[in-house]
Amino acid sequence: MSFLEVREARKRFGGLTALDGASLSVREGSITGLIGPNGSGKTTMLNVITGYEKMDAGQLEFCDRRLAKPRPDRICMLGIGRTFQLTRIFGSLTLRQNLVVGSRAVPHARRRELYSPERLNWLLDFIGLRRLEDERGSSLSYGQRKLLELAIILAQDPKLVLLDEPAGGINPTLIGHIAEHIRELNRKGMTFLVVEHNMEFVMGICHEITVMQQGRDILTGAPEVVRNDPRVLDAYLGGALEDEPEEESASGSRGPAPAADPGESR
Amino acid sequence: MTEGVLSEAGSSVTPDSVQRHRLPHRRPGAGFGVAAVGLAIAVAFPFVISNPAITSIGIFTLLFVCAASAWNMFSGLSGYIALGNTVFFGVGAYAIAIGAEHIHLRADDSVFLLVPVAGLVAGAFALPFGWLALRTRRHTFVVITIAFFFIFQLLAYNLGGLTKGAAGMTLPVPQWDPVTYNIHFYFAALIVAVATVLGAWLIHISRFGLELRTIKDDEDRARGLGVLTERVKMQAFVISGIFTGLAGGVYAYFVGSIYPPDVFVANFDVTIAIMTFLGGLGTISGPVLGALLLEPLQQYFTLRFSANGVYLIAYGVLFLVIIRFLPAGIVPTVTKGIRAYLRGRTERGMTVLPAAAPDQPDPLPTSRP
Numbered sequence: 001m002s003f004l005e006v007r008e009a010r011k012r013f014g015g016l017t018a019l020d021g022a023s024l025s026v027r028e029g030s031i032t033g034l035i036g037p038n039g040s041g042k043t044t045m046l047n048v049i050t051g052y053e054k055m056d057a058g059q060l061e062f063c064d065r066r067l068a069k070p071r072p073d074r075i076c077m078l079g080i081g082r083t084f085q086l087t088r089i090f091g092s093l094t095l096r097q098n099l100v101v102g103s104r105a106v107p108h109a110r111r112r113e114l115y116s117p118e119r120l121n122w123l124l125d126f127i128g129l130r131r132l133e134d135e136r137g138s139s140l141s142y143g144q145r146k147l148l149e150l151a152i153i154l155a156q157d158p159k160l161v162l163l164d165e166p167a168g169g170i171n172p173t174l175i176g177h178i179a180e181h182i183r184e185l186n187r188k189g190m191t192f193l194v195v196e197h198n199m200e201f202v203m204g205i206c207h208e209i210t211v212m213q214q215g216r217d218i219l220t221g222a223p224e225v226v227r228n229d230p231r232v233l234d235a236y237l238g239g240a241l242e243d244e245p246e247e248e249s250a251s252g253s254r255g256p257a258p259a260a261d262p263g264e265s266r
Numbered sequence: 267m268t269e270g271v272l273s274e275a276g277s278s279v280t281p282d283s284v285q286r287h288r289l290p291h292r293r294p295g296a297g298f299g300v301a302a303v304g305l306a307i308a309v310a311f312p313f314v315i316s317n318p319a320i321t322s323i324g325i326f327t328l329l330f331v332c333a334a335s336a337w338n339m340f341s342g343l344s345g346y347i348a349l350g351n352t353v354f355f356g357v358g359a360y361a362i363a364i365g366a367e368h369i370h371l372r373a374d375d376s377v378f379l380l381v382p383v384a385g386l387v388a389g390a391f392a393l394p395f396g397w398l399a400l401r402t403r404r405h406t407f408v409v410i411t412i413a414f415f416f417i418f419q420l421l422a423y424n425l426g427g428l429t430k431g432a433a434g435m436t437l438p439v440p441q442w443d444p445v446t447y448n449i450h451f452y453f454a455a456l457i458v459a460v461a462t463v464l465g466a467w468l469i470h471i472s473r474f475g476l477e478l479r480t481i482k483d484d485e486d487r488a489r490g491l492g493v494l495t496e497r498v499k500m501q502a503f504v505i506s507g508i509f510t511g512l513a514g515g516v517y518a519y520f521v522g523s524i525y526p527p528d529v530f531v532a533n534f535d536v537t538i539a540i541m542t543f544l545g546g547l548g549t550i551s552g553p554v555l556g557a558l559l560l561e562p563l564q565q566y567f568t569l570r571f572s573a574n575g576v577y578l579i580a581y582g583v584l585f586l587v588i589i590r591f592l593p594a595g596i597v598p599t600v601t602k603g604i605r606a607y608l609r610g611r612t613e614r615g616m617t618v619l620p621a622a623a624p625d626q627p628d629p630l631p632t633s634r635p
Binding site: 050051052072073075076077082084088089090091092093097100101102103104105106137152156 | 473476477479480482483484486487488489490491492493494495548
């Protein structure tokens with residue numbers, strides 16, 4: 001019995017097959033990595049889990065419950081939070097206001113505790129942006145936005161957090177800082193599914209890694225296993241994009257968009 | 267700084283935090299003072315100036331304060347530009363006309379008791395209107411709201427049994443002393459306007475208002491965080507309709523006779539939108555200020571050059587000026603200026619805060635790109 005389970009997910013966008021029977025399993029309490037070359041369907045996978053895209057076929061289970069028609073708001077209320085590759089915060093709201101946006105999703109009994117001023121202060125300290133709490137979200141830098149987006153999710157105290165490229169476009173020190181945050185939260189019992197191109201980051205924090213290629217999961221295993229598997233190297237080199245992470249951090253934003261995420265153009 | 271467990275953090279209550287609002291928002295500042303002075307002036311106005319031509323302008327202005335604020339509640343906060351609010355205005359106007367005719371009310375202040383009913387009827391019409399229109403976004407939404415305006419104008423023309431069609435409807439004319447005649451309507455309009463601004467303020471400080479603004483920023487993201495965007499939009503649309511209906515009700519009783527093209531009129535939406543844009547979209551005082559500036563101007567043009575639409579030329583010019591020089595509107599531009607000035611003064615007066623680099627917390631190089 002698994003925590004999060006995706007079976008044989010299929011998704012087509014017109015003539016393009018984004019997910020071609022991909023399966024994924026996330027163990028409770030783990031940090032699971034999801035890697036693969038651009039266009040392999042990673043973001044689409046997150047989109048179908050969180051209900052931003054409808055699966056054409058396949059099954060989704062969370063906490064032993066079958067989710068027939070996932071919708072973003074319901075998924076969120078079940079305790080699955082996610083961040084986006086291109087961060088999505090609320091530019092016209094202050095940082096503190098940004099943090100309380102998700103308060104509807106938590107059970108009423110816990111709302112007071114989770115959204116108490118002390119906890120919001122703590123979250124702002126956690127991401128190191130307390131002194132900017134009354135600034136508008138639009139005034140933040142890219143890296144700060146990523147941290148704020150993470151804090152918005154953390155405020156809801158989700159069971160499972162899906163991170164879409166948490167290290168993309170972020171300076172190396174901050175990446176280390178984020179990795180530390182993830183590990184610490186994981187120690188407290190939070191489960192993570194991380195989509196990331198930065199191999200060292202993924203290998204460093206993940207307990208288990210699933211590799212995707214052309215809409216299929218080709219391998220699942222511990223970081224050491226994945227690192228040494230020839231198929232993984234093949235998938236990346238075959239995709240002809242070996243220097244992808246550098247390219248993304250240099251541009252400071254999302255790199256070449258995977259063909260399969262029209263759902264993100266809002 | 268990374269001490270503590272997620273769910274532990276809320277357990278202790280420090281004295282400093284008790285005073286904080288549960289929902290954080292920007293402090294109201296001098297807004298209350300300005301509102302109190304403005305209200306005092308508004309109350310004194312008809313007693314100081316008794317010329318009916320001027321008090322009439324006052325009444326129309328207050329009704330537009332109401333209509334523009336009501337429009338801003340939904341469109342200004344959610345970013346959905348609705349151009350069919352004249353539907354609510356017209357429904358409110360017809361509701362009071364039809365109501366007064368059927369109940370045979372005596373023509374005195376008791377007719378004003380129908381104004382809240384007119385608001386509720388307009389709100390009821392907002393339900394199916396919103397249900398259909400809010401399935402769409404952006405440009406499509408704008409076009410659909412305009413289409414609704416045409417549909418309602420046509421209905422008013424053609425449902426002769428109810429609306430008397432093109433012949434229009436007349437309301438009972440009160441036999442008040444000409445000297446104080448306008449004061450009744452003036453205070454009815456003032457109450458409606460104050461209620462609307464109060465409503466706008468309550469929305470602004472509530473979580474509901476916060477959620478409306480998340481829709482403007484990123485609707486899908488808000489939904490993904492558990493904001494019930496469909497419901498929030500619908501509620502705001504209906505509330506906006508109710509307040510606009512109130513203005514329509516007072517308007518109908520004041521002018522005494524209504525015709526389909528007078529109350530279901532495209533200019534209504536253009537006007538309240540320009541008022542709100544001029545004052546500041548999404549602010550409380552913006553639509554109020556916009557109405558206070560533009561409606562007297564329009565009335566003046568009408569008096570001066572008769573009702574030949576010269577004011578439309580002025581509106582066109584003004585609209586260009588707003589877009590070119592004040593794209594954010596008066597209120598946000600001025601507030602920003604004041605804030606920047608105060609900040610500059612504080613920084614010159616005190617020691618500048620150490621500029622801690624936000625992107626570089628504890629260096630923990632576990633990995634590199």
